[in-house]
Amino acid sequence: MNTFNTAIIDIGSNTIRLVIYSYSKEAGLHEISNVKKVARLRKHLQSDGNMSEEGINILKNTLISFKNMMKDFAVVNIKAVATAAIRQAENNEEILQRMKEETGIQIDLLSGEEEAYFGYLAVVYSMDIPSGITIDIGGGSTEITLFEQKKLKHSISFPFGTVSLKQSFVSGDKINVKEKNRLYQYVKKQFENLSWIRDSNLPIIGIGGSARNLAHIYQPIIEYPISGIHHYEMNGEALNKLSEYLERKSIDQMLQLEGLSSDRADIIEIALVVFQILMEIVNTNSFFISKSGLREGLIIHHVLESNEEAFHCERIFEQFSNQLAFKYGRSEEEVENLVSLTENLYLDSCKLHLLSYDVEHLELLKKAARVFSIGDYIEIDSSNQHTFYLLANQSIPGLNHKDRVKIALLASYKNRDYFRRLSKPFQSWFTREELKMLRQYGALLKFAYSLNISKRNVVKSIKMEVEGDYLVLYVYVKNRAMAEEYRAENQKKHIERLFKKKVMIEFINEGWNE
Numbered sequence: 024m025n026t027f028n029t030a031i032i033d034i035g036s037n038t039i040r041l042v043i044y045s046y047s048k049e050a051g052l053h054e055i056s057n058v059k060k061v062a063r064l065r066k067h068l069q070s071d072g073n074m075s076e077e078g079i080n081i082l083k084n085t086l087i088s089f090k091n092m093m094k095d096f097a098v099v100n101i102k103a104v105a106t107a108a109i110r111q112a113e114n115n116e117e118i119l120q121r122m123k124e125e126t127g128i129q130i131d132l133l134s135g136e137e138e139a140y141f142g143y144l145a146v147v148y149s150m151d152i153p154s155g156i157t158i159d160i161g162g163g164s165t166e167i168t169l170f171e172q173k174k175l176k177h178s179i180s181f182p183f184g185t186v187s188l189k190q191s192f193v194s195g196d197k198i199n200v201k202e203k204n205r206l207y208q209y210v211k212k213q214f215e216n217l218s219w220i221r222d223s224n225l226p227i228i229g230i231g232g233s234a235r236n237l238a239h240i241y242q243p244i245i246e247y248p249i250s251g252i253h254h255y256e257m258n259g260e261a262l263n264k265l266s267e268y269l270e271r272k273s274i275d276q277m278l279q280l281e282g283l284s285s286d287r288a289d290i291i292e293i294a295l296v297v298f299q300i301l302m303e304i305v306n307t308n309s310f311f312i313s314k315s316g317l318r319e320g321l322i323i324h325h326v327l328e329s330n331e332e333a334f335h336c337e338r339i340f341e342q343f344s345n346q347l348a349f350k351y352g353r354s355e356e357e358v359e360n361l362v363s364l365t366e367n368l369y370l371d372s373c374k375l376h377l378l379s380y381d382v383e384h385l386e387l388l389k390k391a392a393r394v395f396s397i398g399d400y401i402e403i404d405s406s407n408q409h410t411f412y413l414l415a416n417q418s419i420p421g422l423n424h425k426d427r428v429k430i431a432l433l434a435s436y437k438n439r440d441y442f443r444r445l446s447k448p449f450q451s452w453f454t455r456e457e458l459k460m461l462r463q464y465g466a467l468l469k470f471a472y473s474l475n476i477s478k479r480n481v482v483k484s485i486k487m488e489v490e491g492d493y494l495v496l497y498v499y500v501k502n503r504a505m506a507e508e509y510r511a512e513n514q515k516k517h518i519e520r521l522f523k524k525k526v527m528i529e530f531i532n533e534g535w536n537e
Contacts, residue, residue, distance in 0.1 A: 028055070029325060030093050031318045032103035034082065034130065036065035036162025036186050037286070038232070041089040043096050044322045048333070051346035052322065056096060060085045061286040064108035065163040065186040072113035079118055086126040102321055103130045106138050107163030107184060135180020139166035141320030142230045147173045147336045148323050149315040149420045150254055152228065156220055158301055159230035159316060160294050162186035166230075167301070169219055173336050177219045183210075185233060185290035188297075196274040198292050210297055214304045226309035227301060230316040232287060233294035238312045239282030240291075241265050248448040249428065253314035253418035262299055262310060269295070314418055339421030344393035351400035358393050360480045365392040365471045371487035372467075377494075377522045387426075388464055391433035395468050398435070411435035411445050425452055429461060436465025438517075466517035473510040474498065482507060483533065494524040499531050 026047040033040045043056040062085060067078025086103075093101070109115050110132060119130050133141075142159045146152070147170060154171045161184045168178040183191075192198070192206045214220070229237070238252040241261060257265075269292050272280065277288040287294075302310060326333045335342060348358050365388055373380040398409025414431035422430065428449055436442060442462050446453075453461070474482045481504045486497040498504075498511070508530050515526045 026050070027100070028096050028098045029100045029102065029322060030089075030096070030098045031321050032086070032089060032101065032128070032130075033318050033321075034064070034103065034105040034109060036106065036108035036164070036184055037061065037063060037290075038162075039064075039082065039085045039089075040318070041092065042318050042322075043093065043098060046322075046326055046333075048330075049346070049349045051342065052326070056092070058089070058092065060088075063162070063186060065111075065184070066190070068108065068112060072111075074108070074112040074114060074118060078108075079121065082118070083122060083125055086122060086128050090126060090128065100325070101128065102325060103128050104133050104317075104321065105130050106133055106317075107135075107161055107182070110135070111163060111182065135164060135166060135182075136178055138164070138317060139168050139178040139180055140175065141317050141324065142166055143168040143170055143175050143178070143320070144323055145315035145317070145320035146170075146228050146230065146313050148334050149319065149339065150228065150311070150313060151339060151421045151423070152226060152311065155226045155228050155311075156223065156301070156305055157228045157230055157313075158234075158298065160184055160233055160297055161231060162290075165297065167217070167220065169223065169225070177217075179217065181213055183213075185287075185293045188293050189290055193289075193293070196289050197277070200270075203292070203296060206293065206296055207300060211300050211304070214300055217304075220301075220305050222306045224306055226311055227298070227305060227307055228311045228313050229298060230313050232284065233291060234298070234312050235314065236283050236287050236291055237262075237265060237295060237298075240269075240280060241282075243281050244268065249424065250416040251314075251418040251424075251427075252312045253420075254423045254427075255312045256423065257310045257312070258308045259299075259302055259310075262295065262302070266292070266295055266299070311423075340390055340419065341393065341421075343420045344390070347394060347397060351397055353397070353400065354478075356480055357475065357478055360475055360482070361395060361471060362389050362392045364474050364482060364485065365389060365468060367485045368467055368471055368487070371485065372522070375487060375489055375494075377524075378463075384460070384464070387429060387433070388468065391430050391464070391468055392471065394430065395434045395472050407435040407437040407441055407445075428452065432461050433465050433468055436462075436469050463521050466521045470511070470514050470518045473514040474507050476510040477504075477506040489524070490527075492525060494518075494522055494526050496526060496528045497531055498528060499533050501533055503532075504530055 026045060029044050031042045038059045039062045040059040042054060045053045045055050062081050064078050067075045069075050109118055122128055122130050143157055146157050157168045159166045163184045163186060165181040165184055169176050192202050235252055238255050278285050323334055345355055369385055369388055372378040396406050396410055398406040401409040411431045414434055415428055419427050432446055446458060481500045481502040483499045483501050488495050511528050519526050
């Protein structure tokens, strides 16, 4: 397995961050270290446009500290980029040259358009949203893009962010109502000039720390039942409630607020106003949170430069599931075999009018098959609980939160009683019909899984026929299948309840001799 570590250094207006990524074809991309320094470099821009010596020294000392940390991680490549604070400094060339000489780190100064592009790239390779608008508000700039069918169509970078807006509109530590109104009028005027976003009705995807912090604050307030913010959706009502909630907090209370980074306590409301204005201009009620942003876009771009097949924006979940299978010792052949058997069972059931064909249901089943009972590789006796927790409580690329729970319920199916227990916190998320469908498909998956219980991929195909009062399953195998025969007989009760028919199973040997 060819694994390598790459460091991304993101020099922003508010923070300087070091993230070290590990990448291999089999395991994919993983973040193995994430360290940040709150620098507020934007505040060190002087009246003459130059960054002060104090600001430059903060940057230098931070980079030296980061360089020492990287020695422990066998980093083979460093990609350091600077954004708005350095971009807007009149002496930026001097800063970059000094950093190269005094720290040994070469910094690339990103244009606003490049910054927007990398944010877009992170979104389309981690979220299953075909068309949308991204917004990344940093300390000194705000980037907006519009993409259609995963293709970038428009982008712009505004020379204002949370820190610079605070300097321009806020007199104290916390924005007041009058200042918020002035801020609203200013930002609205800027956004109204973008004809390509007006009334586009597209979902908005918030990138960066401010967007993530909003979700981290709001989820505990509403006692959200699962972990993770990636692909989390907040509507206009949620943002309004959060705005009212934050308005009532003093700065000291903001500093103690669960989910809010202390370095954003004085600027989070500014970001929220900007997001609300954008929703108004776009005329949308969907605001999604992306865990991935500039840094992820940079590392994705870096990997794609050496291997253009490393990521596929149209098969995000499938790639993730293959990497998860690798992590827990499940072969790709085993995964594909279960997907094939599940599709075979579903299509035959539809041909016999035992189920009604629905292309979205089939895709859901196939996705769940890819990760079914993944908890086996932690502990078989409690596999369903481990499977559900693993899938429901981690960010899964390519799945929104509702679909993530659907997959978790399907992939962890054990029996009706366990399904009721696991689905109880999500009763308000689904209709009774949806829950019934998930329970039925869970039973189908449970039976399909029994047909490869030995992990030897011996079952080639299945044929279903109705003969009198019985549903007969002809299971074609290419090798001895004693374990599968025993488990299938044991698990057929699940599909007997599903189809309301007695089931007979006949294993037919092909391709081998006794």
